[in-house]
Amino acid sequence: xxxxxxxxxxxxxxxxxxxxxxxxxxxxxxxxxxxxxxxxxxxxxxxxxxxxxxxxxxxxxxxxxxxxxxxxxxxxxxxxxxxxxxxxxxxxxxxxxxxxxxxxxxxxxxxxxxxxxxxxxxxxxxxxxxxxxxxxxxxxxxxxxxxxxxxxxxxxxxxxxxxxxxxxxxxxxxxxxxxxxxxxxxxxxxxxxxxxxxxxxxxxxxxxxxxxxxxxxxxxxxxxxxxxxxxxxxxxxxxxxxxxxxxxxxxxxxxxxxxxxxxxxxxxxxxxxxxxxxxxxxxxxxxxxxxxxxxxxxxxxxxxxxxxxxxxxxxxxxxxxxxxxxxxxxxxxxxxxxxxxxxxxxxxxxxxxxxxxxxxxxxxxxxxxxxxxxxx
Ligand code: HEC
Ligand code: HEC
Numbered sequence: 034x035x036x037x038x039x040x041x042x043x044x045x046x047x048x049x050x051x052x053x054x055x056x057x058x059x060x061x062x063x064x065x066x067x068x069x070x071x072x073x074x075x076x077x078x079x080x081x082x083x084x085x086x087x088x089x090x091x092x093x094x095x096x097x098x099x100x101x102x103x104x105x106x107x108x109x110x111x112x113x114x115x116x117x118x119x120x121x122x123x124x125x126x127x128x129x130x131x132x133x134x135x136x137x138x139x140x141x142x143x144x145x146x147x148x149x150x151x152x153x154x155x156x157x158x159x160x161x162x163x164x165x166x167x168x169x170x171x172x173x174x175x176x177x178x179x180x181x182x183x184x185x186x187x188x189x190x191x192x193x194x195x196x197x198x199x200x201x202x203x204x205x206x207x208x209x210x211x212x213x214x215x216x217x218x219x220x221x222x223x224x225x226x227x228x229x230x231x232x233x234x235x236x237x238x239x240x241x242x243x244x245x246x247x248x249x250x251x252x253x254x255x256x257x258x259x260x261x262x263x264x265x266x267x268x269x270x271x272x273x274x275x276x277x278x279x280x281x282x283x284x285x286x287x288x289x290x291x292x293x294x295x296x297x298x299x300x301x302x303x304x305x306x307x308x309x310x311x312x313x314x315x316x317x318x319x320x321x322x323x324x325x326x327x328x329x330x331x332x333x334x335x336x337x338x339x340x341x342x343x344x345x346x347x348x349x350x351x352x353x354x355x356x357x358x359x360x361x362x363x364x365x366x367x368x369x370x371x372x373x374x375x376x377x378x379x380x381x382x383x384x385x386x387x388x389x390x391x392x393x394x395x396x397x398x399x400x401x402x403x404x405x406x407x408x409x
Contacts, residue, residue, distance in 0.1 A: 057135065062124040065133050066150040068157035075167050078155050083172065086142045092172030097143070103173040105166035120164045123157035132156065177371035181408055219244050222252060230259040232269035267303035274299055277353050278316070278326050292329030298322035313354055338392035339363035347380035351407050359407075364394045378402030 057065075073079065083092070083102055090097040100112030111117040111127070118126040131141040132148045140147065148156075159165075188200045199213070206213055217225070223243050227235045235243070243255055260266060274280065280295055298320075302312050315323045330349050331342040338344075344363050351357040359380065362372040378391045382404030391398045 057124060057130055061130075061135050064135075065124060065129060065157070066153040068123055068161050069151070069154040071158065073155055073159040073162060075159065075165055076170060079159050080170060082148065082152050082156065086145065086148060088172050090143065094174035104171055105164065108164075118160050118164055121161060123160035126160050129153065129157055129160065180371075219252075223255065226252075226256055226259060230256070230269070231262060231265040232272070233265065263304045263306070267300055270303050271296070271300055274303070279329065280325070293325035295323050295325040317350060317354075338395055338397075341381070341389075343381040343384040343389060344377065346384040347377055351380060355407055357407055364392075372407075375402060376405075376407060379405040380407050 087102055089095070091100050091102040093103075095101075096112075098112040098114075100117055101107040102117075108117050108128075109120075114127060117128045123129050128141070130136070131139060132153055134140040134147065142148075185201065187197055188204055190200055191203065194200050194203050202213070205211070216222075220240070223235050223240055227233055243251065246254075248254065275296075278295070278299075280299060298315075301307075302315070307315075316326050319327050327346065330345050335341050340363075348359050348363060351359045357372065358370070359372055359377045361367040361369055362374055362377045364374070366373045374391055374393060378389055379402055382389055382402045383406070385404075388401040391400050391402050
């Protein structure tokens, strides 16, 4: 049989060039739900449809079928098969064809609830009205919030604002017309610094002595005296660090016997005022007396991909020393902050003797983590 070569090529061209407009036949167009007979408000009527049904796959950086619906421009540009809509002509718009389900094998949304006849009518009317898109509305992936540590510039000192904290707050107060509170009385001040520094209220004699003092710098003096009280300072801050480092933890998780008390090391570090960088270093890269902390991280060995000793080390150390919760980003990019799976595995890599393969939820990705600290 003679092969209809030219026809095959033409057929390809026809489909290829037709793109968004060529596929709907007049009969199919008649079968589409009718456009709504009113003026459509993008923000009130279209945005909620896109958000509920499409953005999961076509917005916030996701481009299934090569289509992004993050802006009018990207929607017009379309995806693998050309423009997604033809403004003014809903019956010729690929998007309408797909949401109406003309081809049962290719319906949008690809998963989840189908759009209702009313919703399709609203989308059609919007396209027929030229598909206006409110400026300022975008379904793009928001840029990550920059939380990197940085050196803030200190505003100039003014009358009554010598303390750096007051100097930082001053512009905020001025911008919002807030009148800063007056400094507290000596009695209240003493109670606060005692509680902060040594966790106890002043004994009556100590308080009276402070109140009777007449030196203008007596508040500075009290702070210095309390911080120099090594025994009471260490006893108070021991409870804080016991909690943070989960020192002397007994419970159901106490399985592998690796955790040992580090109370002696901790007490001595606090009582001798060990500088914080040395303190952190000896916990993270331990000496024998401080090893209970890092060994204790391995509280259950390997539970699953996100709970290996290396991953637990990353979660624990970022939480304790940087106030960063990597837990959610240990299985997938976090939904509650900007930390990614690669960030968690990057820090975990520092605790690993070999490259670690990243696992997304329970699915190995085939990609190996690049070891790096949470902050450069
Ligand atoms: C669960 C993921 C998912 C959801 C939700 C989804 N899509 Fe899709 N979309 C896809 C995939 C995947 C493709 C690629 C074609 C295919 O595999 O069928 C696609 C393709 C498309 C295309 C064709 C792109 C091209 O040029 O080939 C359009 C138009 C489209 N989607 C519109 C929508 C609209 C409108 C919604 C919401 C009503 C939606 N999609 C919801 C996954 C999704
Ligand atoms: C032990 C692994 C693991 C940890 C830890 C984890 N998740 Fe998940 N998460 C999953 C899995 C598995 C899914 C389902 C993925 C799917 O349905 O394809 C999921 C899905 C989600 C979804 C739904 C995503 C969507 O597009 O529908 C959200 C939201 C979410 N997780 C938030 C969190 C938050 C917040 C945390 C931290 C408190 C967290 N996850 C910690 C494994 C984890």
